[in-house]
Amino acid sequence: MAHLHLCWELGAGLGHAGRLKMLAQALLEHGHRVSLSVRDLRHTHALLAELEVPILQAPVWLHDTVGLPPPASLAEILFRCGYLEAPALRGMVDGWRAMLALLEPDLVVADYAPTALLAARSMGLRTAAIGTGFSMPPVGRPLPALREAPAERLASSEARMLATANAVLAELGAQPYAHAADVFLGDANLLCTWPELDHYQRDGADWLGPSCVAEGGLAPYWPDGEGRKVFAYLKASHAAHAAVLRALVDEGCRVLAYVPEVAAGGVPPVISERVLYAEAPVSLPQALAQADLCACHAGEGTLAQSLLAGVPLLMLPSHTEQFLGARRVAMSGAGYNAALLAPDGDWRAVLRPLLNEAGYRDAARGFAARHAGFSPQQLNALLVERITLLLDGRHDARR
Template sequence: MAHFYLCWELGAGLGHAGRLKSIALPLRARGHRVTFVLRDLVLTRRLLAGLGIDTLQAPVWLHRTAGMPPDQASLAEILLACGYLDADALAGLCDGWRALLRLGRPDLVIADYAPTAILAARSLGLPSAAVGPGFTIPPAGEALPPLRSWEQAPSARLRATEARLLASCNTVLAAHGASPMAYGADLLLGDHPLLCTWPELDHFARPGGGPWLGPNLPPPAGGAAQWPAGEGRRVFAYLRHGAPGTAEVLGALVRQGCRVLCYLADVAAGAPAPVDSPLVRYAAAPVSLPDALAQCELAVTHAGEATTAQALLAGRPLLMLPHAAESFLMARRVVQLGAGINAMEMARPRDWDGMVVALMDKPAYREAAAAFAARYKDFTAADQAQDLADRFEAMVT
């Protein structure tokens, strides 16, 4: 039996750990050994409780990188700010990953947004696979694409930052006698990139591409959906406390008489609610997304990849409040589908009530979401997890 390292290094939220959990379950059921190497061991503890899988702390960048532009124009700039600006600093991170890999001796490193795990595996001659949505699986064999497609980033800036990224990576690889990388994308793709999305939801809207494996969704978890009493239409909101637009959209939903089930992690932990109304119920713990989406008419989110995919699979239109380049690109894809509104692209002052009314009452949004759901009605996360397990086994035989 093989030993698989499932690694997560960059990115916030539990989505990465949830995806790795969905990968771990079929591999372990087939008798393989699995080890998690995770960015966060605390917030993931409840999610992974009871699995009996060894979990290690991933080496991560703990410092502030000064002098970086405020709006990151490419994945290269994101990585430069996470330890890749200086080859000596990157060597320290890579040494940590190399030590973990030498201790565990995995047959395959599986990376979910874990570029330094891929770098370390390459330096040791270990095979690596990368899983994730379009954002973390950029097009192969070409320069990293710009993230802010709504702006024109200077091409010289994009070339310079990718060259700086490659210089750091290749300096580290050369110190270990490993072959250099030709493109920044190599750092994210590893030896076996697996694009876990569909073309409609690909952040980079690449022509051709694939194979499209569908979203790598976490196993169902969370409590049953419990809605406020009354007759208003049901809306499920999965938001972040203090994020722009959170209080405004909840206020609009209340004014339109909607019954809102809202999960805000900070409110669940004791923070004050942004809107106090009997029409809004704040869940005390994470809510089962399949349960909530099956019962609501509209989903309000920050356009995270997994939540967006599940809402569309349920045929629900979305009102989206993206707050980062990744979620902004995802929101644009949903708008292009005709299945939602990106509130952050609307002119100020934003007409929150108008957006809610449009999504609830104009059939075009519901029809577009329903068409997407019909297109992928045969997709199941369980089948996709088994398909991934087949692929990983083939990589180590």
């Protein structure tokens, strides 16, 4: 059977590693050999511990790039990762090339890993890109704007990023990219989201559905008494996390909160008999099956599982990818995007419609009905099928 190398280069959080873990398990069950390289070995150690495969440190950019404005496109994100100048990028590419030469994979599967894709292209290796809509821009189109910016700036940044990538490919005797979007795409593109959650407006894409870990975690437990049940997955790094928990208490809710910093021994932000703090990650399917509302930072896995359970969302995005996802959910009517609400804002006024008006619940339940029957196992089967076709040379999924 084939050897597949699964890699993650950019982006924070455990979603990337979780997606690759599930794919690795499915590939192993089909008899393939698998190796991984991940951006963050420390925070993924427990998640990936049961995988009996080589897990390596991915080559990542370690240097600060000062003086750049907040990124307005994927091209400008890459400027912070070595794509400003070809000599800097060449060092990163050589690191990936050396690792791939040692591993000798038959296929490279890249989760938000453009430099791994570039290195594989320079070596003539087959590739697949996997991820949410954010890291996989529409094929053959200008890179989408992530925030308001002059058109001239967006075009200039895109051209510079593409020129840097192509300069390295030219040095290595490889074919150049035709479009900037190609830097993020592979020979096959495994788009793990649904149209309603896709960060970009695109037509006719092959949406396979979101990858979310549906197993593991603590069984949910709720404060005693009366009141709506709210599951809150919030981080202390968000300035409004305490204000949201306090507003939920003031609205008479019973809250099960997973705050990683509290689980690690930190001081709870709100002390109340109406709030219980989980000591470890909670089983989302079980918790959301009982919840009336989910408060979270709009990570795609949490969004997908909440909507599959028909539960509306209060979303507090912390970065651009989460903001775009929250905006899509808010457009569907299934949640409220609180990105622009100040920490000392009127959170109770935001919560009351989410808790009491039927529109949010109906929109979330409509989403659940449209995707009834979907499961992570179904997605993994699709992914293995597409990868098998690519390995057999019968798959053309650059779309």
